[in-house]
Structures are given as structure tokens and as C-alpha cells.
Amino acid sequence: xxxxxxxxxxxxxxxxxxxxxxxxxxxxxxxxxxxxxxxxxxxxxxxxxxxxxxxxxxxxxxxxxxxxxxxxxxxxxxxxxxxxxxxxxxxxxxxxxxxxxxxxxxxxxxxxxxxxxxxxxxxxxxxxxxxxxxxxxxxxxxxxxxxxxxxxxxxxxxxxxxxxxxxxxxxxxxxxxxxxxxxxxxxxxxxxxxxxxxxxxxxxxxxxxxxxxxxxxxxxxxxxxxxxxxxxxxxxxxxxxxxxxxxxxxxxxxxxxxxx
Amino acid sequence: xxxxxxxxxxxxxxxxxxxxxxxxxxxxxxxxxxxxxxxxxxxxxxxxxxxxxxxxxxxxxxxxxxxxxxxxxxxxxxxxxxxxxxxxxxxxxxxxxxxxxxxxxxxxxxxxxxxxxxxxxxxxxxxxxxxxxxxxxxxxxxxxxxxxxxxxxxxxxxxxxxxxxxxxxxxxxxxxxxxxxxxxxxxxxxxxxxxxxxxxxxxxxxxxxxxxxxxxxxxxxxxxxxxxxxxxxxxxxxxxxxxxxxxxxxxxxxxxxxxxxxxxxxxxxxxxxxxxxxxxxxxxxxxxxxxxxxxxxxxxxxxxxxxxxxxxxxxxxxxxxxxxxx
Numbered sequence: 001x002x003x004x005x006x007x008x009x010x011x012x013x014x015x016x017x018x019x020x021x022x023x024x025x026x027x028x029x030x031x032x033x034x035x036x037x038x039x040x041x042x043x044x045x046x047x048x049x050x051x052x053x054x055x056x057x058x059x060x061x062x063x064x065x066x067x068x069x070x071x072x073x074x075x076x077x078x079x080x081x082x083x084x085x086x087x088x089x090x091x092x093x094x095x096x097x098x099x100x101x102x103x104x105x106x107x108x109x110x111x112x113x114x115x116x117x118x119x120x121x122x123x124x125x126x127x128x129x130x131x132x133x134x135x136x137x138x139x140x141x142x143x144x145x146x147x148x149x150x151x152x153x154x155x156x157x158x159x160x161x162x163x164x165x166x167x168x169x170x171x172x173x174x175x176x177x178x179x180x181x182x183x184x185x186x187x188x189x190x191x192x193x194x195x196x197x198x199x200x201x202x203x204x205x206x207x208x209x210x211x212x213x214x215x216x217x218x219x220x221x222x223x224x225x226x227x228x229x230x231x232x233x234x235x236x237x238x239x240x241x242x243x244x245x246x247x248x249x250x251x252x253x254x255x256x257x258x259x260x
Numbered sequence: 261x262x263x264x265x266x267x268x269x270x271x272x273x274x275x276x277x278x279x280x281x282x283x284x285x286x287x288x289x290x291x292x293x294x295x296x297x298x299x300x301x302x303x304x305x306x307x308x309x310x311x312x313x314x315x316x317x318x319x320x321x322x323x324x325x326x327x328x329x330x331x332x333x334x335x336x337x338x339x340x341x342x343x344x345x346x347x348x349x350x351x352x353x354x355x356x357x358x359x360x361x362x363x364x365x366x367x368x369x370x371x372x373x374x375x376x377x378x379x380x381x382x383x384x385x386x387x388x389x390x391x392x393x394x395x396x397x398x399x400x401x402x403x404x405x406x407x408x409x410x411x412x413x414x415x416x417x418x419x420x421x422x423x424x425x426x427x428x429x430x431x432x433x434x435x436x437x438x439x440x441x442x443x444x445x446x447x448x449x450x451x452x453x454x455x456x457x458x459x460x461x462x463x464x465x466x467x468x469x470x471x472x473x474x475x476x477x478x479x480x481x482x483x484x485x486x487x488x489x490x491x492x493x494x495x496x497x498x499x500x501x502x503x504x505x506x507x508x509x510x511x512x513x514x515x516x517x518x519x520x521x522x523x524x525x526x527x528x529x530x531x532x533x534x535x536x537x538x539x540x541x542x543x544x545x546x547x548x549x550x551x552x553x554x555x556x557x558x559x560x561x562x563x564x565x566x567x568x569x570x571x572x573x574x575x576x577x578x579x580x581x582x583x584x585x586x
Contacts, residue, residue: 003352004352004385005385007385008385009385011382011385011386011387012382012383012384012385014382015379015382015383016382016383018382019379022375026370089368090368093366093368093369094362094364094366095366095367095368097332097360097362097366098366098367098379098380098383098427099383100331100332101330101331101332101355101358101360102355102380102383102384103351103352103353103355103356103383103384103385104383105352255334259331259332259333259334260292260293260327260332260333260334
């Protein structure tokens with residue numbers, strides 16, 4: 001099996017990423033504006049109005065406590081949404097065939113879409129962070145952990161969106177997972193509360209939720225407090241990243257839903 | 261990187277010396293998941309530089325063959341080589357040599373025309389500057405340059421099909437696969453697309469065309485294969501195929517209108533229109549004899565043309581053969 005020169009692969013990779021970025025910038029009213037409005041409402045209602053009556057959580061004001069979770073929620077949702085909607089619509093209108101007939105290796109295709117999702121996820125995360133400054137000050141306990149966690153979480157959910165898009169046959173199929181799985185996992189992943197508040201049984205159940213680890217590791221990076229061991233959270237993130245990447249690659253190689 | 265950016269010129273240099281077929285298909289079978297056997301062991305060689313037609317009715321296996329070549333369809337068994345390289349073991353190299361124009365419009369309708377072509381260049385490793393130059397070149401040649409900043413959804417049907425051709429050519433492939441490239445295109449655009457494809461072919465690009473416009477195949481292609489129910493029923497040059505015609509039809513434009521067809525002994529004549537006479541000529545008969553007989557009846561012929569459905573008759577007769585022997 002012959003391989004392509006590295007600069008060829010890099011050109012193809014940049015082309016895919018730029019196409020993805022161009023797509024979400026072109027439809028910014030659908031991709032950038034709604035998360036900004038949603039996050040603003042969370043800050044105003046949960047952080048400001050209700051949060052002021054809740055008091056302290058893990059030594060921080062409620063607003064300070066939920067800011068990392070809300071940023072992470074925005075990153076996760078947007079990374080996932082970008083890849084699932086872009087890849088599925090390309091599959092649906094068959095423009096994905098442009099890539100499939102070209103010599104671009106599968107791992108370059110996958111990486112291109114994932115980085116496209118990460119770009120949107122991190123862009124929204126940055127906007128959410130800037131907006132949070134209007135409501136509270138920004139702590140930064142450990143910037144390296146913060147950036148690494150947010151990057152890896154964005155990659156994990158971009159990969160999730162890719163796999164969802166591969167299995168999807170109709171537009172309904174790309175909304176089922178975010179509505180019935182992703183949203184409950186985010187809400188039960190400790191965005192709005194510390195698991196210390198939960199009964200023992202639900203605290204144990206929370207531990208099988210991958211988002212629980214992401215939110216807590218991210219919160220550790222910003223506030224220095226976490227409900228889980230940060231090293232363990234990192235190991236979980238690495239495991240999810242590798243497993244989902246290999247699985248997505250396997251599906252691409254098999255041509256699942258793409259080649260007949 | 262020479263092979264990436266100069267595939268077209270390299271190809272022209274080596275074409276006259278190359279004995280390797282552009283494609284070589286051996287015992288190709290394809291059975292889809294639903295059990296439909298689309299290809300039942302076809303074998304086919306297409307010479308480099310050829311303009312080759314793959315003809316067949318809907319569902320005959322043309323698009324499946326193109327699909328296997330472009331890797332969008334996975335073969336069940338058999339071997340496929342492109343310029344001597346196996347598509348299974350050298351998929352990157354064979355894909356670099358291929359340009360694919362699909363039957364269905366398959367670009368993002370919301371992208372700009374120029375971006376669609378440049379992006380495709382990027383998938384083939386072309387640096388942005390070169391991809392933009394190539395996009396300009398082919399969009400101009402295909403009459404789409406003034407639409408470069410429009411979203412693709414605003415193009416007419418014919419323009420969309422030409423955009424597919426521009427996109428397939430951006431990396432200047434050695435082999436262009438066209439799956440019914442002029443389906444639904446009006447006559448004027450179809451003619452200009454034919455001229456463009458002939459020019460590309462003269463420049464050295466091998467072209468394989470599937471069509472069920474038989475006139476298209478007859479006008480453009482030097483060699484032809486007819487496929488029916490996943491089996492190749494004929495594979496020969498266009499000339500020798502047309503020689504197999506037992507009957508040929510001519511349309512004679514008459515100087516004066518007639519009320520009924522003249523009776524010419526041994527010839528089948530009928531009036532298509534009061535001023536157009538259709539004459540069927542057997543292979544042993546002579547057109548001069550027809551003119552002499554008409555002259556004797558004081559019927560003047562203003563002009564004459566070949567009826568363009570010659571290939572159609574042959575196609576129908578070839579497809580009937582298996583039924584007759586069954």
C-alpha cells in the first residue's frame with residue numbers, strides 16, 4: 001500500500017477544516033447566535049437571580065460555581081452539533097462523495113471534521129467565558145489543565161457527533177441523541193450542583209456519566225475544586241478519545257452508510 | 261510532487277508510448293446487500309487516450325461499474341486496475357488519476373461555485389493558489405466564470421452539470437469518468453459540452469462515458485461496450501458496431517411536397533412529412549440507385565441526412581438476442 005506525501009495530507013486536512021469553519025461562519029445566525037442567547041439566559045436566571053439566594057457551593061458563590069459547567073456545556077453541545085449536522089448534511093446531499101472519491105485518507109477526513117467541531121466548540125467556549133466576565137470575575141487555578149480538558153472534551157464530543165452522523169439515515173436521527181442522551185447527561189453531570197448534594201445511589205450513578213468527569217476536571221482547572229480525582233478524569237478523557245476515534249475510523253473504513 | 265500537480269502533462273508525454281490500459285476490469289461481480297446482482301462477471305479494457313462509451317438501459321450496471329472504479333461501490337469480487345495499478349492495493353495513486361462526474365448533482369448547494377472547485381482541488385493536494393488558477397481555467401472553459409460567486413443552488417440544471425465537470429477536472433486527472441453527463445441538459449448546452457469533452461480528450465485525457473443518449477455515444481466515442489443486466493453484450497469499436505447494421509435509414513428532403521410515398525421496388529419508403537421521405541437501405545443496396553429511381557419519377561431531392569437512431573436500432577437488437585436464445 002503506497003502512501004501520500006505529508007504535504008498532500010496537510011493540504012487536504014486544511015481544506016476540510018477551512019470548509020467546516022466557513023460553513024459555521026456562513027450560517028452564524030444558526031450556529032453562533034443561539035448558544036450566546038442560551039448562555040446569557042443561564043447566567044441571568046440561574047447565576048444571578050436564583051444563584052444569589054442559594055449561597056455558597058464548595059466555597060464559591062453559586063455564579064462562580066456554575067460558570068465552568070456552563071462553559072463546558074456550551075463547548076460540548078457545539079462541538080457535537082457542528083460535526084453531526086455538517087457530516088450528516090454532506091452525507092444526505094451526497095457531497096461527501098467529493099471526499100470519498102478523492103485520495104484523502106480516512107484518518108485525515110475524520111481529523112478534519114473533528115477539528116472543525118473543536119473550532120466551533122472552542123469559539124463558543126471563548127464567547128461564553130467573555131460573557132461570564134459581565135457577571136463574575138474569572139478565576140484560573142491551573143490554565144494548562146483548563147485548556148487540556150476543554151480541548152479533549154471538545155474532541156470527544158466532536159467524535160461522538162461524527163459517529164452519530166454516520167449511523168443517521170434521516171434528520172430526526174441527528175436530534176435524538178442530543179435530546180434524549182446528551183442533554184440529560186449534561187444536566188446530571190454536575191453543571192449546576194456538586195454531587196455531594198446527591199444521595200449515595202445517585203452519586204454512584206453520576207460516576208458512569210463521562211460529562212461528570214469533564215465538568216469537574218474543568219472546574220478544577222478554573223476554581224481548584226472537583227468532585228473527582230483529576231488524574232482519573234484525564235484517564236477517562238484519554239480513553240474516550242482513543243476509543244471513539246478508533247471506532248469512527250473503523251466505521252469510515254467499512255464505509256458504513258457511505259459506500260454501497 | 262510532480263505526479264500530483266502535473267498529472268495531465270505527464271500523461272500527455274507518456275501517452276503515445278504507454279501500452280497499459282487506462283482501465284482493466286476482470287471478472288467483476290457486484291451483489292448489493294438486498295441481493296440484487298448488478299454486475300455478473302464483466303471484463304473490460306479501455307485503452308489510454310480512448311473516448312469510450314458504456315451503454316445500457318436503466319439498472320443495466322453502468323453506474324455500478326463507474327461506482328466500483330471510483331470506490332463508492334465495493335465490488336463483490338474481481339479485479340480492477342487503473343493505469344496498471346490495482347484499486348485495492350494502490351487506492352491513493354489510482355484515485356489521483358481519476359476524475360468523477362456523477363449522475364446525480366452532489367455538491368453542497370449553498371457553497372459558492374468557485375469554492376466548490378477550489379475545495380475539490382484541496383482534496384487532491386493542490387496548493388490554494390494552483391487550485392484557484394485551475395478553478396478559473398475550467399470555470400471559464402465551461403462558461404461558468406461569471407457565476408463564480410453565486411451559490412450553486414442558483415445555477416440552472418445544465419450549469420450544475422457543467423460545474424460537476426469543472427470540479428472533476430480541477431486536479432487534471434488522466435482518466436475522466438462521466439456518468440450520464442448531459443442528462444436533462446438542453447440541446448445547445450449538450451452540444452457545447454460535447455465539444456468541450458472532445459477537446460479534453462484530444463488533450464490526452466481518457467474518457468469513459470455512460471449514457472443512454474445513443475446519439476451522444478455515436479458522436480463522441482471511438483469504442484463502446486453495451487451492458488445489459490450486469491453482462492457485457494457487446495464490446496467493440498463504434499465503426500465496427502455500426503457496420504453490423506443491416507439497415508440504415510436516410511431522410512430525404514424533397515424539393516416538392518408529395519401526397520403519398522413513391523413505390524421504389526425493393527426499398528422500404530415512407531413519408532414522414534409531405535416533404536420528407538424516409539428510405540430504409542439494406543447493407544447490399546446502393547443510395548445512387550435510390551436517387552436514379554426518384555429521378556425517373558421526377559422527384560427532386562434537395563438534401564439528405566442520416567437518421568440518428570442507427571445505434572438505437574442496434575442496441576435494441578442486441579438486447580433482444582438473449583431473450584431470443586432463451
